[in-house]
Amino acid sequence: MTSPTRFENYFFVFRDIIRSMHSSTNLKEVLDVVVTKSAAVLNAKGSLLRILNKKTNQFEVRAACGLGERYLSKGPVTTEKLVADPSEFHKVKIINDIWHAPRIEYPQQAWDEGIRMIVDVPLSIKDQMIGLIRIYLAQAREFSRDELDFIITVAEQCACIIERVQLMENQQAQFSHLATQMEKLSSLGRMAAGVAHEINNPLTGVLLYSSNMRKKVPPGGYLEESLNIIIRETQRCKKIIQGLLEFARDGQPQKVLSNINDVIENALSIVSNQFRLRFVQVEKNLTEDMEKTLLDISQIEQVFVNLLLNSLHAVNENGRVTVHSVVNRAQNRVEVEVADNGCGISPEAIEKIFDPFYSTRTDGVGLGLSVSYGIIQNHQGDIQVFSEPGCYTRFKIALPILL
């Protein structure tokens, strides 16, 4: 039996990589195969695979072989150092002189490790560099065209699988977030109906006795004042429970075919006085060729009143609130955005913003947005929030156009 040719070797490596892509859902396993097999077939000392962490903008080591712990422990590499020149994003970079290459961060350590030549192969998807395979050789040598073709093809395959896995992970995270949100809402709904009755009954006694007694005490005295507080606080409890009951409401929303612009106009007229009092301008930009959608008018109106009042609370006097509606024909839905240039929402708060009873206002119950969330879900729609503390907050609502 003759020893396999170089091309056969390439073929075997491809086969192994592709097999691991198909059989493994674990990205780490695939990347391990990529680094070990490609280093072996190129007679390299070792190789390293980094993937860009978009949050930190750093290339983090995700797989390596043939390199000492000391070299690996050097940590992530920043984007700036790795790609000083964006035109080199998609090119294989052969580095013969590791001492004078700007993208080699630790030449001394590399030299001590016995590395004399480095080949960088970018992992790119479309115009974005999402990672890098770095191949380390113990001695400088020429790279043949075949070898380069081979390693570029491995990198292309590898980039595809990384993107696919990242997409899947993103979707999984989004789904599980959605699932927890819905679970919270539905368990709250079940609880609300029970609590409402249990609490409203004792409150009835409190409110009847206190409101009746208020008429019997001398006007203006501390007794009347105390009773006023009892009455006010009892009515506050009533309002909280009323909010809770919005969840427990049986059945689906009462939807009719309507123009969402009309609902927005209505909501605007409800809050217009509050806006005027604080000198806050509302800029509206509602598309004229709005498609009709199936809406529970009073529920959707409640959502907009809620968002508008939140915006009003977020801005200073003379702040600006905008309401914008469009038809997104590509996705067959109508989209409405309520935005303000107010105080914004911190990243920690944004995580919890749709949670029931989460409020940053001392006078808030924390049900407005969670009720809104539930309403939009019941319309098969989507509500998203974007914010930059100190700059802006945008709530974007999308509702399907049903054909």
Add this chain to the structure above:
Amino acid sequence: MKPIRVLVIDDEGVICDACRMVLSEKGYGVDHCLTGTAGLLAVESGAYDVVLLDMKLPDIDGSEVLKAVRNKTSAPCVIVMTGYSTMSNAINAMKLGAADYLPKPFTDDELLAAIEKTCAHR
């Protein structure tokens, strides 16, 4: 003039007592029952003008009591009280013949206003 007679049907004694106090101060004649069965018996025997009916009773569902009361000849007006104060509950109660709807909790003025409004429409 004969005083207007009100029957309160609610399983919570405190609510019955509070309603009785508020209403008797205004000259209404007030009785109360803690169950649906006792309430229906009382409606049968006594001549009540208004029934204040809680929708959640330990023995019979409030809407059944409401139907039974409304089916009687010279039936009293029924004002429904409930802790589940949603619009659909109110509409359902009205469909079953309730004259008015009082979401719990309510103030004495709200109670009196509901009774007065109901009596005015009799």
